[in-house]
Amino acid sequence: MRLELHRARVKGIRWGSATALAGDGVLQVNRDELLALIREDGRFAGVDADLASPGDRVRIVPVKDVVEPRCKIEGDGEVFPGMIGDVETVGQGKTFVLDGAAVVTCGKIVGFQEGIIDMSGVGAEYTPYSVTFNLVLIFRPVDGIEIYEYEQACRLAGLKAALYLARSAHESGAAADRVETFELPSVPELLSAYPKLPRVAYLYQLQTQGLLHDTYVYGLDAKRLIATIIHPNETMDGAIVSGNCVSSCDKNSTFTHQNNPVISALYARHGVDLNFVGVIISNENVTLIDKRRSSAYAVKLARILGIEGLVISEEGFGNPDADLIMNCHRAEIAGIRTVLITDEYAGRDGASQSLADATKEADAVVSCGNANMIVELPKMDRVIGYTDYVDVIAGGFSGSLRADGSIEVELQAITGATCELGFTRMGAKTL
Amino acid sequence: MVKEIERYGLPIVHICTIVPISLTVGANRIVPAIAIPHPLGDPTKTPEEEYAMRRAIVEKALSALQTPITEQTVF
Amino acid sequence: MIQKTASHVICVTNNPDWGPGRDGFEYVDGGPWGVFKRARDLVHGGWRFLAHPLYGNFNPMRHPYRTLLLESPSGGDRSVDMESFSMLEAALESCRAGMAKNYGGESGEAARRDFAKLDCELMRDALNRYCLWAPVIS
Numbered sequence: 001m002r003l004e005l006h007r008a009r010v011k012g013i014r015w016g017s018a019t020a021l022a023g024d025g026v027l028q029v030n031r032d033e034l035l036a037l038i039r040e041d042g043r044f045a046g047v048d049a050d051l052a053s054p055g056d057r058v059r060i061v062p063v064k065d066v067v068e069p070r071c072k073i074e075g076d077g078e079v080f081p082g083m084i085g086d087v088e089t090v091g092q093g094k095t096f097v098l099d100g101a102a103v104v105t106c107g108k109i110v111g112f113q114e115g116i117i118d119m120s121g122v123g124a125e126y127t128p129y130s131v132t133f134n135l136v137l138i139f140r141p142v143d144g145i146e147i148y149e150y151e152q153a154c155r156l157a158g159l160k161a162a163l164y165l166a167r168s169a170h171e172s173g174a175a176a177d178r179v180e181t182f183e184l185p186s187v188p189e190l191l192s193a194y195p196k197l198p199r200v201a202y203l204y205q206l207q208t209q210g211l212l213h214d215t216y217v218y219g220l221d222a223k224r225l226i227a228t229i230i231h232p233n234e235t236m237d238g239a240i241v242s243g244n245c246v247s248s249c250d251k252n253s254t255f256t257h258q259n260n261p262v263i264s265a266l267y268a269r270h271g272v273d274l275n276f277v278g279v280i281i282s283n284e285n286v287t288l289i290d291k292r293r294s295s296a297y298a299v300k301l302a303r304i305l306g307i308e309g310l311v312i313s314e315e316g317f318g319n320p321d322a323d324l325i326m327n328c329h330r331a332e333i334a335g336i337r338t339v340l341i342t343d344e345y346a347g348r349d350g351a352s353q354s355l356a357d358a359t360k361e362a363d364a365v366v367s368c369g370n371a372n373m374i375v376e377l378p379k380m381d382r383v384i385g386y387t388d389y390v391d392v393i394a395g396g397f398s399g400s401l402r403a404d405g406s407i408e409v410e411l412q413a414i415t416g417a418t419c420e421l422g423f424t425r426m427g428a429k430t431l
Numbered sequence: 432m433v434k435e436i437e438r439y440g441l442p443i444v445h446i447c448t449i450v451p452i453s454l455t456v457g458a459n460r461i462v463p464a465i466a467i468p469h470p471l472g473d474p475t476k477t478p479e480e481e482y483a484m485r486r487a488i489v490e491k492a493l494s495a496l497q498t499p500i501t502e503q504t505v506f
Numbered sequence: 507m508i509q510k511t512a513s514h515v516i517c518v519t520n521n522p523d524w525g526p527g528r529d530g531f532e533y534v535d536g537g538p539w540g541v542f543k544r545a546r547d548l549v550h551g552g553w554r555f556l557a558h559p560l561y562g563n564f565n566p567m568r569h570p571y572r573t574l575l576l577e578s579p580s581g582g583d584r585s586v587d588m589e590s591f592s593m594l595e596a597a598l599e600s601c602r603a604g605m606a607k608n609y610g611g612e613s614g615e616a617a618r619r620d621f622a623k624l625d626c627e628l629m630r631d632a633l634n635r636y637c638l639w640a641p642v643i644s
Contacts, residue, residue: 147623209561211627223631246563286561287575287632288589318560318600322593347603356560356596448550449586466584467550 001092002183003233006073006176008169010100013051013133019168027101027169029135037164038137043153046140050384052104054131056119057381063115063415064105064245066129066253067158069098070238071166079166080159080238082219091233096170099177102132102255103165105158106385107139115248115415116377116407123377126417128425129255136384137161148211155243158254182233182267187305190277197275200309202262203298203331204230205323207244207251207315208283214243215252215315217281227282227298232263240281244315249371249417250343252315256416256423262313262341277305282327284320291323299330313341313420317371318356325357332361343368343418348410369418369426371411379405433458444492444506446470454503460495461505462488514578515556515636517629518544521571523622530638538572539601542594545574549594552584553577557632559597562624566597567604570618571625575632 009025016028031049038047052058070079075093078085104117117129124130137157141150184190191199206215208223215222217230217240230239240257263279270276282298285291302310310331314324321342328338340362344354350370401407411417418424434457436443445458448467464470471485495506517524517531520541524531534544545559557575559566566572579585633639 147620147627207563209563209628210630211624213563213628244563251563285631286557286628287635288556288558289635290631291558316563318563319558322558345600345603348607352603353599356600357592449588449591451588466552467586468547 001231001233003091003236004094005097005180005236006094007097007099007178008174009177010098010133013053019165020172021169021174027098027133034161034164037160038157041153043142043145043149044139045142048138050136052119052134052136052384054119058119058384059380060104060106060117060136060384062106062385063117064154065158065242066255067103067162068255068258069101069103069162069166071096071163071170073170079163080241083159083241084163087218090237090239091231095237096166098166098169100133102129102134103158103162104134104136105154106136116413117415118377118380121378122375123414125425126411126414128416128423138385184232187277190275194271194275198308199277199306200274201277201302201305201307202266202279203310203312203327204279204281205314206281206283209286212245216241216243222283223285225283227280227294227301229301230279230281232279235260235263247412248415249412250316250420252421253416256419256421261422262311277307284323286319291326295326295330298327299334302331302336303334307336309337311339315420317345321355321357325359325362328362329359339364341366341420341422343420344370345372346370348372348374368420368422368424371418373411375409375411377407442496444495446492450505459500459503462492462495517573517575517638519573521573521622521625523626537570538566541572541574542597542601545576546594548576549590552579552586554587554590555593559593560600561628565604565609566601567609570621573625573629
């Protein structure tokens with residue numbers, strides 16, 4: 001399968017009379033047209049839209065999801081298959097990307113909320129979405145709506161807005177600044193092309209615990225999946241979509257599923273020092289029997305593919321740690337070497353055990369940061385969304401939100417801060 | 432606590448339920464207990480049967496105290 | 507596959523949304539810590555978890571409700587299930603960390619209702635599987 005990403009660089013965002021990418025790289029958005037599209041869903045009592053650019057003294061809270069505007073320009077299907085459109089296999093042909101823009105969904109789903117994005121100041125250093133030009137959608141539900149219905153409406157609205165922006169910009173003549181090509185042929189071709197390179201695969205764990213903790217693959221609740229193979233290009237066309245709002249630092253937003261850095265890194269080294277054989281997706285269900293079934297199945301798939309090395313990422317903490325450790329242990333005793341990618345809940349001093357589970361085979365682990373670290377977020381000039389519930393955001397605590405508008409929170413509260421795909425702004429170096 | 436007492440040269444026996452944990456923390460003389468809620472008893476037995484079980488465990492522990500060992504030993 | 511109703515499966519919970527007096531449910535006071543302590547006593551007696559106790563991406567002390575699914579030991583074997591024991595200890599450790607940081611506290615009736623609902627939803631699949639799910643009282 002071969003996919004070209006046609007990336008048009010976005011250098012600004014403003015309201016305008018038509019949705020298009022202007023010659024200076026500024027994305028103009030027809031606010032009325034966008035809101036009319038989103039308001040078609042009768043489950044909203046109110047929808048508002050706002051803009052936030054890097055450097056603005058603006059705080060967006062509570063953040064549900066972040067989505068990158070993309071649309072198909074050639075090839076089967078449309079982005080976000082099974083969510084907005086049909087379930088035709090994606091990942092081939094050409095996809096247009098508004099590179100540097102993001103749709104951020106924001107608003108009340110339940111009485112406690114998730115996710116802070118600061119566009120400037122200390123908080124901006126910890127979220128990857130302070131450097132994107134953000135179109136923020138703020139939702140208010142109709143009275144008495146069932147939570148499930150409302151969550152779905154919010155999720156679909158973000159995807160529709162992202163598709164609308166990309167499609168409108170492309171149709172109004174936006175041209176790509178660069179084209180990236182991603183091609184991975186069938187397994188027999190891979191094996192005959194690089195017979196001597198180690199066969200490496202990526203085991204991609206998806207959050208699937210239930211309401212506000214779900215992930216969708218071609219529109220299917222991934223809780224219902226058994227571990228299976230997906231072509232990495234399919235993720236670039238939004239085959240995996242987030243229905244997960246909790247917790248904000250380490251939930252994989254739809255944006256990160258579309259831009260998975262593990263997949264990009266494996267592609268970059270494919271044919272160089274490794275043979276990127278494929279991606280296995282698995283889930284993180286709550287029942288232990290589901291965990292064992294998924295883990296056994298995922299590792300079996302790796303063995304069928306003749307995998308020698310497995311990169312495993314998780315999403316979330318607590319019970320997903322059990323899946324991560326189980327997958328590591330099973331793969332290692334089957335003779336497959338593993339590397340794990342996870343964040344840590346190591347206490348405010350970083351000295352506590354980082355994960356809720358352990359195994360001696362987990363001896364190669366990449367950390368995406370300590371979610372318990374405290375940060376002081378300064379007062380911002382403007383808030384998009386609601387601040388009432390910062391105290392009950394995961395990462396906030398009694399007294400978090402101060403009278404002067406500043407916030408003392410754990411990193412856990414900042415959207416994308418310790419993303420376990422490595423899509424973060426934090427790193428480390430060996431001294 | 433087992434390790435701290437042993438550091439002063441006093442032999443000590445650890446009567447415990449979860450033997451793997453006792454081995455991991457480094458207890459040298461280990462006697463398996465009955466269960467966490469009742470390490471030296473069993474409420475499902477008669478008082479006489481319980482007494483016999485308790486006595487057997489304590490005697491095993493005392494015997495372990497007197498037994499020279501060269502490595503971690505589960506009695 | 508439809509699981510047969512298991513007479514040895516119980517749900518230990520402090521969530522009033524499940525409704526009172528339900529078969530297979532044991533109601534506990536004392537917040538999430540109280541629920542975990544009861545589960546600890548059961549696990550020490552040989553019971554094992556059927557669902558991971560640390561479900562939901564919150565520290566358990568942030569969430570006023572906890573619902574745990576456990577299965578009794580079979581036959582006379584009451585030896586401790588090490589997997590359940592480890593999960594329990596991890597859960598208790600997480601609680602202690604949360605209590606030390608003053609997590610939780612009053613969050614208003616709307617939030618309380620939502621927490622209760624979310625707790626039920628996160629355990630929906632697990633209870634369904636073991637035939638303990640039923641529409642909750644709203």
